[in-house]
Amino acid sequence: MVATLDLRVDLNTEDDTGLPWAFLRDARDPTLVREGAWLIVGSGNVRAVAQVEQIAGELVWVRPLPGPVSQYRHLLGDRGVA
C-alpha cells in the first residue's frame, strides 16, 4: 500500500528556490497546508515526508526529507500513527 498523499508534488521540479513546488489546489485537505507543516508529498510512485517551506497565493514550496515515509511518521501527528 502506498501512503496517502497530502499534497501532489512532482519531486523532480524545482525553481530558483531550489525546492519542489505545487499548487495548493492539489492538496487533499488545504487546511493541512501551512508553513512549517509536515506533509506526505509526491506523485506517481514516489512518496516523501516534506515540510512546507513557503506559501504564496496558490503556490506551495516544500522541503522533502531524504528517507522513506515510515522513518518520519513521528512528524506527521495523528496521520503518522500506524
Place this chain on the structure above:
Amino acid sequence: MSPAERIPRVRLTPIPDDGVFVVRGDELDPAVLAEDATAFRERFSEWGRFGISAFYAASEDEVDAICQTRLVRFEVIVVFERAALESAGIEVVPTFRTPHVTLCHVGLDQLIQRLTACDHADRLNPYHVPDEGDDQW
C-alpha cells in the same frame, strides 16, 4: 505572481556539449507526465510551453550522483540521451539551477507522446531506501 514569475528563468550558460544524459525520477506514466506538464504550463503561462522537469548529466558518474542526491526518493529513474530527445523534437532547456532542465513543447500531447516514445532506460536507483512501513499506511 508577477509577470517575471510567469516565465521560467533560462540560464544564460547553455547546457554543456558534454551534457549528454537527461535523468528524471519515476517511470514514464503518461497521465502523471501530463499533470506535471500542465502544472508547469499554468505556472509559467507567459512562456507558452508545456514542461517536464529533469536533470542533465555529463557522465555515468554524474547520473550516479544525481541518483544519490536529488533523485534519492525515487526507486526508479529514467535516463535519456539528450540527442535522442532533441531528435524527437523535444526542447531541452537549461532552467533554474544547474543541472535542472525543462523538457518542453508547445503541445501537451506532442510532448507526452514524444517523451514516452523516445528511447530511454528505466533503472533502479541504488541509493533509494524502500519504505519498510508501506503495509502500515
